[in-house]
Amino acid sequence: MKKWRFLLGFGSETGQSKSIAQGMGDIASDQHQICADIFELDEIDKQFKLEDEPVMVIVTSSTGDGEPPSNASKFWRKIRREKNPQFLSHMKYTVLGLGDTNYSNFCNCGRVLDRRFEELGATRFYPSAWADDAVGMDSTIEPWLQGLWPALKETLGKIGNSTEASVSDISDSINQLNLSTENKPTVNRQLSSSNKFKSDEDTITYSSSLTELTTLTLPPKPTHSLAVKLIESAENAYQPSIEGQYHASTLTRRECLTHDAAVKAVMSINLQLSEEEFAFEPGDAVKVVCANNENEVNLLLKRLQWMDKASYQLDISISPDNTKKSAKVPTYIPLMCSLRYALTNCLDIRSSPRKNLLRLFVDCTTDEDEKRRLEELCSKEGSEVYIKYILEEHLSVLDILNHFPSCQPDVPILIEFLPSLMPRFYSICSSPLDDARSIQFVYSLLKFEPKNGRTYERNGVCTNWLNEIDLGTKVQIQTRISQHFRLPLTLDTPVIMIGPGTGVAPFIGFLEHLHLSSKSINGFDVNNLNTWLFYGCRHRQHDFLFEEQIQMYQQINVLKHLFVAASREDNYPYRYVQDQLRANGKDIADLIYHRNAVIYVCGDIKVMVRDVRETIAQILKETFDIQNIEEYMKSLETSRRYLLDIWS
Ligand code: FAD
Numbered sequence: 001m002k003k004w005r006f007l008l009g010f011g012s013e014t015g016q017s018k019s020i021a022q023g024m025g026d027i028a029s030d031q032h033q034i035c036a037d038i039f040e041l042d043e044i045d046k047q048f049k050l051e052d053e054p055v056m057v058i059v060t061s062s063t064g065d066g067e068p069p070s071n072a073s074k075f076w077r078k079i080r081r082e083k084n085p086q087f088l089s090h091m092k093y094t095v096l097g098l099g100d101t102n103y104s105n106f107c108n109c110g111r112v113l114d115r116r117f118e119e120l121g122a123t124r125f126y127p128s129a130w131a132d133d134a135v136g137m138d139s140t141i142e143p144w145l146q147g148l149w150p151a152l153k154e155t156l157g158k159i160g161n162s163t164e165a166s167v168s169d170i171s172d173s174i175n176q177l178n179l180s181t182e183n184k185p186t187v188n189r190q191l192s193s194s195n196k197f198k199s200d201e202d203t204i205t206y207s208s209s210l211t212e213l214t215t216l217t218l219p220p221k222p223t224h225s226l227a228v229k230l231i232e233s234a235e236n237a238y239q240p241s242i243e244g245q246y247h248a249s250t251l252t253r254r255e256c257l258t259h260d261a262a263v264k265a266v267m268s269i270n271l272q273l274s275e276e277e278f279a280f281e282p283g284d285a286v287k288v289v290c291a292n293n294e295n296e297v298n299l300l301l302k303r304l305q306w307m308d309k310a311s312y313q314l315d316i317s318i319s320p321d322n323t324k325k326s327a328k329v330p331t332y333i334p335l336m337c338s339l340r341y342a343l344t345n346c347l348d349i350r351s352s353p354r355k356n357l358l359r360l361f362v363d364c365t366t367d368e369d370e371k372r373r374l375e376e377l378c379s380k381e382g383s384e385v386y387i388k389y390i391l392e393e394h395l396s397v398l399d400i401l402n403h404f405p406s407c408q409p410d411v412p413i414l415i416e417f418l419p420s421l422m423p424r425f426y427s428i429c430s431s432p433l434d435d436a437r438s439i440q441f442v443y444s445l446l447k448f449e450p451k452n453g454r455t456y457e458r459n460g461v462c463t464n465w466l467n468e469i470d471l472g473t474k475v476q477i478q479t480r481i482s483q484h485f486r487l488p489l490t491l492d493t494p495v496i497m498i499g500p501g502t503g504v505a506p507f508i509g510f511l512e513h514l515h516l517s518s519k520s521i522n523g524f525d526v527n528n529l530n531t532w533l534f535y536g537c538r539h540r541q542h543d544f545l546f547e548e549q550i551q552m553y554q555q556i557n558v559l560k561h562l563f564v565a566a567s568r569e570d571n572y573p574y575r576y577v578q579d580q581l582r583a584n585g586k587d588i589a590d591l592i593y594h595r596n597a598v599i600y601v602c603g604d605i606k607v608m609v610r611d612v613r614e615t616i617a618q619i620l621k622e623t624f625d626i627q628n629i630e631e632y633m634k635s636l637e638t639s640r641r642y643l644l645d646i647w648s
Pocket of ligand 1: 454463
């Protein structure tokens, strides 16, 4: 029997859309006998042609200012430029956009693609959805996925003959689906009277409302397809297997930029590149390949009872019992490596287990109370509890295993179902005019306390790794070229830079670039510059990043105006950057309205992004009595005069 298939395209910057698309591909094949051909959107015309695709599902995020992720930009351009209004009239589609409502261009990439597909004649077979990180994406993604499968099957069924399956094949597969006991999606398990988790308050291990239920709707059990053989050998230097073009660099300097009394330490890193062809400009970011923490990996190895075999070589292959057609050995794990290597360098052991993994854990658990609770957590009825206690608290797979001591999953399951460890991005704060083969960036150290279900203390994965590696360590990096976050082409265009905390990083790059340009370019007169920096910290004595450098830029006339906010200083009138913007409202409004200023906002504080936009809108409205201020703000954004570089 030929199988139904559809095209599943993803646009992913940090790996989230990719991991969701891969999860969807597994569910399609395991639970619905549908084959999803999964490609990056930019594989268009290489791996797929839209002209030949009857059904397409798109999963995409947007970057800071609503642009497409870097592996979707070609697709985006092609779709936007297409002139034929019937180009996609043969196609049925739907879109899952990922975004954050704190940004004005929420889910812009997904929304634009959704609109454009419709304009080009495609028909939405199922409503598109916009998942909002500000309130938790899973509250949208979970119900959207539940509705997707019946809609997709109906659509594939209707176009049956024109795709690969015949009508009789289709009814066969529907029957198979309905009759399969393995995948039966409900469970009826009596609660044992000795529920060991019973407590007065609801926690990760107990919810009074769920224990009363006698029937739970479980996701069908995913099929797993990997087998692992062990080859006893000494640990080797494995070749990392990283997708994409990375450059080798060396850590040459690491420095703490904050005072001991600062609430959060901020570090600065310098990397020296060994290759010539690395190119970057101020405004770009760098993608850093990192590794998980050694202690955390050891804890996981111990919990899996694999400590004594941790250095044996794994031979990962497709299991002989495999029935999954789409089964493949993960490409991000080297063909020959140890479990220690895979857990350290290839797998995201920190991410919260998705429900399909929890479903598999149920069958690896011997204690009846633990089994029941795991069923609750992955059931439809337990969706809110799963979001509240696992996703929102960022519980890792190790946390879950610690809470359920009788759960002993097989290693191949983890290798197959944990997502790949993704590189992290950092805004470059140096200029290529200084040294085109050296880059600098800064990062905040992240620490998460062991509470609310988290069973051990942990730091941010990449920032911890950057902090622990020795000088001289090789670091794999890639540039992320910014589409629009660039200095204006004309010297006298006013530049308004708003960057609290580490958000100041790209502006240091801008100012350094202007400073070095003034030294090296004939006719570059710093007197023509019109640069404004709004910086925010907690306490000017503790965490004013790059203070001396910024003062130097002021002295040499590269930075014309500096305004600092300090959120934890008593008796200081400006707590947040928006207070300083308001205090200088008339000047700012004039620069924007009359002098075509470009506004740049950068940082990791989502609320700041929203508040800064509201403040600027308010200032403009009050100063110039602009009636439709939202339209005016949108025009600033579309004309690339209001630019964001935001992360969370
Ligand atoms: P992770 O291990 O990834 O942990 C951070 C994540 O943990 C958060 O995303 C959050 O979802 C989650 N979390 C929140 N609370 C908890 C909790 N209680 N327990 C467990 N987990 C929790 N960062 C900088 O510092 N400087 C920069 O210049 C910079 N530039 C960037 C530019 C771009 C374009 C982007 C996309 C990001 C940038 N970032 C920057 C962010 C950076 O990429 C990383 O996300 C950040 O350093 C954290 O990485 P990490 O691996 O240390 O933390």
